[in-house]
Amino acid sequence: MSNTLWLVLSLIAGIISVVAAFTYFKWVLKQDPGSERAKRVAGWIRDGARSYLKKLYGALGMLAGGLAIIIAIVFGLQKDFGYGLTMAITFIFGALCSTIAGYMGMTVAVEANVRSATAANKGLNPAFNVAFKAGAVMGLAMVGLALMGMSIVFLITGDANLVLGFSFGASTLALLAKAGGGIYTKTADIAADLVGKVEVGIPEDDPRNPAVVADNVGDNVGDVAGMGADIFDSYVASSVAAMLLGAALTKLSPDQRTLYTIFPLILSMLGAFASLIGVQFVQVKEGGKPGTSLNNGTIYTCIIFGVMVIAVVLLADIDRAVLWATLAGLIVGVIIGFTSDFFTGDDRPPVVETARVSTSGAAINIITGFSYGLISIAPSVVGIAAATLIAYFLADQSSIVNGVYGVGIAAVGMLSISGMIVSSDAYGPIVDNARGIAEMAGMPENVIEVADVMDAAGNTAKAITKGFAISAAALTVLALFSAYSSEIALAVEELGLQAIDMTMSLANPIVIAAILLGALTPPLFSALTMLSVTHNAFDMIEEIRRQFRADPGILAGTVEPDYVKCVSLASQDALKALVLPALLAVVLPLVVGFILGPEALGAFLGGAIVTGILFALLMANAGGTWDNAKKYIESGFFGGKGSDAHKAGVVGDTVGDPFKDTAGPSLNTLITVMSLVSSLFAPIIAAFHLFG
Amino acid sequence: MGIHLYLSMIPEALIASMLTPEEFGVYYAVGSEKKSHGQAIFFELDPDFRHPELPIDEGFRRCVPHEDGRPKNSIYITVYRALERVALDAIRHLYLVTQDGRVLGLEGTSLNIPDDTGGLHLYQEIAPVNPLIVSTLGAKAFYNLIVKNPTSLLTLPAVCFAELRLGELASNPEYGSVGDLPYANIDHLRQCLSDLRSKTVNTKMVDRLSSPAFPYRMLKSGVFVGNTEKLMFFPLPSQEELRTRHYRWWRSANM
Numbered sequence: 035m036s037n038t039l040w041l042v043l044s045l046i047a048g049i050i051s052v053v054a055a056f057t058y059f060k061w062v063l064k065q066d067p068g069s070e071r072a073k074r075v076a077g078w079i080r081d082g083a084r085s086y087l088k089k090l091y092g093a094l095g096m097l098a099g100g101l102a103i104i105i106a107i108v109f110g111l112q113k114d115f116g117y118g119l120t121m122a123i124t125f126i127f128g129a130l131c132s133t134i135a136g137y138m139g140m141t142v143a144v145e146a147n148v149r150s151a152t153a154a155n156k157g158l159n160p161a162f163n164v165a166f167k168a169g170a171v172m173g174l175a176m177v178g179l180a181l182m183g184m185s186i187v188f189l190i191t192g193d194a195n196l197v198l199g200f201s202f203g204a205s206t207l208a209l210l211a212k213a214g215g216g217i218y219t220k221t222a223d224i225a226a227d228l229v230g231k232v233e234v235g236i237p238e239d240d241p242r243n244p245a246v247v248a249d250n251v252g253d254n255v256g257d258v259a260g261m262g263a264d265i266f267d268s269y270v271a272s273s274v275a276a277m278l279l280g281a282a283l284t285k286l287s288p289d290q291r292t293l294y295t296i297f298p299l300i301l302s303m304l305g306a307f308a309s310l311i312g313v314q315f316v317q318v319k320e321g322g323k324p325g326t327s328l329n330n331g332t333i334y335t336c337i338i339f340g341v342m343v344i345a346v347v348l349l350a351d352i353d354r355a356v357l358w359a360t361l362a363g364l365i366v367g368v369i370i371g372f373t374s375d376f377f378t379g380d381d382r383p384p385v386v387e388t389a390r391v392s393t394s395g396a397a398i399n400i401i402t403g404f405s406y407g408l409i410s411i412a413p414s415v416v417g418i419a420a421a422t423l424i425a426y427f428l429a430d431q432s433s434i435v436n437g438v439y440g441v442g443i444a445a446v447g448m449l450s451i452s453g454m455i456v457s458s459d460a461y462g463p464i465v466d467n468a469r470g471i472a473e474m475a476g477m478p479e480n481v482i483e484v485a486d487v488m489d490a491a492g493n494t495a496k497a498i499t500k501g502f503a504i505s506a507a508a509l510t511v512l513a514l515f516s517a518y519s520s521e522i523a524l525a526v527e528e529l530g531l532q533a534i535d536m537t538m539s540l541a542n543p544i545v546i547a548a549i550l551l552g553a554l555t556p557p558l559f560s561a562l563t564m565l566s567v568t569h570n571a572f573d574m575i576e577e578i579r580r581q582f583r584a585d586p587g588i589l590a591g592t593v594e595p596d597y598v599k600c601v602s603l604a605s606q607d608a609l610k611a612l613v614l615p616a617l618l619a620v621v622l623p624l625v626v627g628f629i630l631g632p633e634a635l636g637a638f639l640g641g642a643i644v645t646g647i648l649f650a651l652l653m654a655n656a657g658g659t660w661d662n663a664k665k666y667i668e669s670g671f672f673g674g675k676g677s678d679a680h681k682a683g684v685v686g687d688t689v690g691d692p693f694k695d696t697a698g699p700s701l702n703t704l705i706t707v708m709s710l711v712s713s714l715f716a717p718i719i720a721a722f723h724l725f726g
Numbered sequence: 727m728g729i730h731l732y733l734s735m736i737p738e739a740l741i742a743s744m745l746t747p748e749e750f751g752v753y754y755a756v757g758s759e760k761k762s763h764g765q766a767i768f769f770e771l772d773p774d775f776r777h778p779e780l781p782i783d784e785g786f787r788r789c790v791p792h793e794d795g796r797p798k799n800s801i802y803i804t805v806y807r808a809l810e811r812v813a814l815d816a817i818r819h820l821y822l823v824t825q826d827g828r829v830l831g832l833e834g835t836s837l838n839i840p841d842d843t844g845g846l847h848l849y850q851e852i853a854p855v856n857p858l859i860v861s862t863l864g865a866k867a868f869y870n871l872i873v874k875n876p877t878s879l880l881t882l883p884a885v886c887f888a889e890l891r892l893g894e895l896a897s898n899p900e901y902g903s904v905g906d907l908p909y910a911n912i913d914h915l916r917q918c919l920s921d922l923r924s925k926t927v928n929t930k931m932v933d934r935l936s937s938p939a940f941p942y943r944m945l946k947s948g949v950f951v952g953n954t955e956k957l958m959f960f961p962l963p964s965q966e967e968l969r970t971r972h973y974r975w976w977r978s979a980n981m
Binding site: 236242673 | 943
């Protein structure tokens with residue numbers, strides 16, 4: 035089969051995925067949106083989410099426009115004007131595709147939440163169907179748009195470097211969407227809980243709480259649009275890294291080299307088809323377990339994907355080494371995803387122990403949860419190391435590809451079933467919102483019960499996705515790290531520069547300094563985003579208190595609070611808070627590269643990757659452990675609700691909120707963006723740098 | 727607008743109000759501009775009830791709408807020794823109000839009063855004093871001990887109390903699982919319960935200054951109120967009934 039045909043097939047797979055997403059979208063819209071009250075509540079959430087995204091995308095549009103001009107000028111000067119312009123266009127195209135995927139996902143989520151709540155009146159099966167199909171819109175749209183975008187760029191240009199521009203556009207948007215969404219969602223969540231639950235004593239999702247709509251909006255902008263953009267970014271970045279490594283296989287014939295350059299797209303295409311089939315398996319019967327159905331969907335998708343890859347590799351006579359690398363990535367990805375559930379799942383020893391020690395107070399709860407978060411790093415890191423080594427050595431045995439290409443393919447293998455993973459993940463915030471709407475709209479008890487059952491499964495899916503996303507990003511950046519080195523080597527060769535030493539010896543003080551600077555970046559980024567949450571939550575707490583003070587009718591339930599005020603407060607504060615972290619991600623690698631040189635930038639990336647992965651895993655899992663320890667106590671252990679243990683659990687959960695939903699999940703995007711910036715600007719840094 | 731007469735237990739007070747019991751519960755729990763708020767327990771009394779020591783008529787006279795037509799929320803008639811002066815026959819309903827103003831009304835009875843004599847018991851006295859007590863006595867015998875037939879110098883002219891759940895500790899204070907018992911200083915509670923078994927006393931004080939605003943989910947059977955004349959019982963509906971028929975209250979009470 036010709037390479038062009040493979041590319042066309044990838045494009046078609048992308049189109050089919052997007053069409054399937056649209057079909058599900060239309061199906062969801064046809065479902066009953068419920069009573070007037072339910073529609074009104076859902077309308078508040080929808081308007082709040084749209085208003086935030088409008089502001090976010092407006093700001094990002096300006097940023098993307100500015101960056102595109104810089105890219106056009108810099109690459110225009112480096113090569114020629116046409117190349118610079120094309121790079122800028124692919125950058126904008128990447129940002130646009132990521133925007134569309136996020137917007138589609140969020141649009142369907144804010145329509146599906148009320149429909150799922152309304153369907154819950156008929157039972158678990160119809161309610162689950164609405165929520166999962168809406169989640170599948172996000173999953174399939176994301177995969178489809180990414181595949182279409184990458185295929186189109188490569189079909190037109192035939193240059194993997196220009197697909198890198200596409201990826202950089204997607205990543206820049208993802209970083210800001212994820213971090214902004216994370217700041218927004220936790221600002222609203224913490225403020226709503228601290229005033230609502232602790233000070234005033236009103237339950238979760240109570241319509242009297244002025245921040246309740248902002249809290250529900252946060253679920254959408256953080257967990258749907260943000261997480262979708264995050265996985266879109268990893269998905270594209272992993273493919274691009276492997277494509278760049280494929281393009282660097284200079285010993286191969288042009289045709290063969292193109293085949294291995296586009297092989298990541300072939301894998302993504304197979305993953306898209308597997309996900310399309312896999313989502314059909316996700317069904318739950320009345321009285322069944324939604325979590326099991328979601329997990330089954332993931333397992334079936336993996337099996338289908340594995341079979342497809344074996345068939346394609348054998349039939350198309352592709353080197354077997356890439357098959358093993360793909361399977362290594364896929365299997366390790368799934369294992370890591372499910373092992374992260376061990377540290378955060380209800381009834382699991384770490385959660386039970388953290389709940390138990392809560393009887394001794396908040397300090398012990400925090401120390402224990404934090405310690406389990408640290409331990410949780412071990413299996414994932416061992417898994418990443420294993421996948422890296424297995425993929426490397428199996429691929430290195432081949433006479434066609436090399437070890438680093440195998441690592442890149444392992445990352446693609448891990449992310450190839452993203453369609454299914456994101457579908458399960460996006461289901462979480464939809465059912466969370468459905469529960470909130472059911473509560474706010476005064477729906478009957480049976481609806482709340484069904485919503486509770488669905489919500490519990492959503493939390494598990496979320497924990498698995500986080501582990502998966504972080505591990506996949508880790509492999510991706512390892513591949514990008516290799517891609518960066520090969521980009522430098524290529525630039526030296528193409529531009530006829532003096533040879534650049536990329537051994538990154540620890541005996542070199544510049545390398546040591548760069549590693550330390552790189553290692554510093556993820557903690558600094560985490561601190562900035564978490565401080566934004568506390569600062570913004572402080573403002574919102576004051577606003578909620580002000581509203582309660584100004585009109586006692588709000589608490590009495592006779593006067594509706596000003597939801598819009600809290601929503602707009604969360605929006606504007608989240609956007610303001612993004613400036614510094616964004617600059618850190620984009621500017622710092624360039625500063626290091628241009629001043630300390632390409633080798634130092636490689637070391638800088640190495641340092642950032644190591645602490646980024648560790649911090650991301652620690653924060654996501656420690657936060658999950660604290661969250662579920664609180665829930666475990668609430669389910670009737672160690673004193674239950676209102677006990678001293680519960681109070682300690684609430685403190686731990688509040689500490690963990692920005693850990694698991696703001697800083698932690700943004701770190702994988704941070705290291706991806708930094709790696710992409712470095713790879714993209716590698717030729718220019720190779721030509722212009724002060725030291726090194 | 728009619729005038730209602732309420733006997734509050736947290737704090738003990740007799741109050742005239744133009745609000746219905748549900749409205750009064752919200753007002754009392756959530757507060758007004760004065761910012762007083764919190765869990766509330768009160769009885770609705772027959773508005774015709776009178777007592778020579780209680781200036782009820784004067785309270786009613788002052789209980790007039792505001793100038794803008796809004797009903798008067800509350801006129802405090804007395805803030806101490808109210809319970810002992812109220813005839814239990816004047817009580818209509820008991821209202822349990824959560825801290826965010828969800829109101830549950832309970833019917834009282836002086837007939838089928840439960841008297842669970844097995845195991846150990848935990849009583850939260852709500853008014854006029856608020857100790858937390860463990861006892862070997864069932865509710866009826868406990869009431870008799872502190873109101874009708876005291877064996878010590880301690881006696882109360884009337885009492886409002888609730889029996890709280892002890893779970894496994896009722897039968898196995900030393901090793902029973904704490905489960906969802908939210909009580910502070912659980913080791914001390916275990917010790918007090920163990921002492922009841924080893925010593926020849928029927929009651930033991932766990933906490934002298936226990937807050938009368940206990941978690942409603944811990945109510946074992948309901949709320950008791952008694953004076954030297956009689957004992958009344960206000961049973962809490964079953965968990966199932968609370969979930970299905972009083973979901974808002976149940977959810978708020980389970981926070």
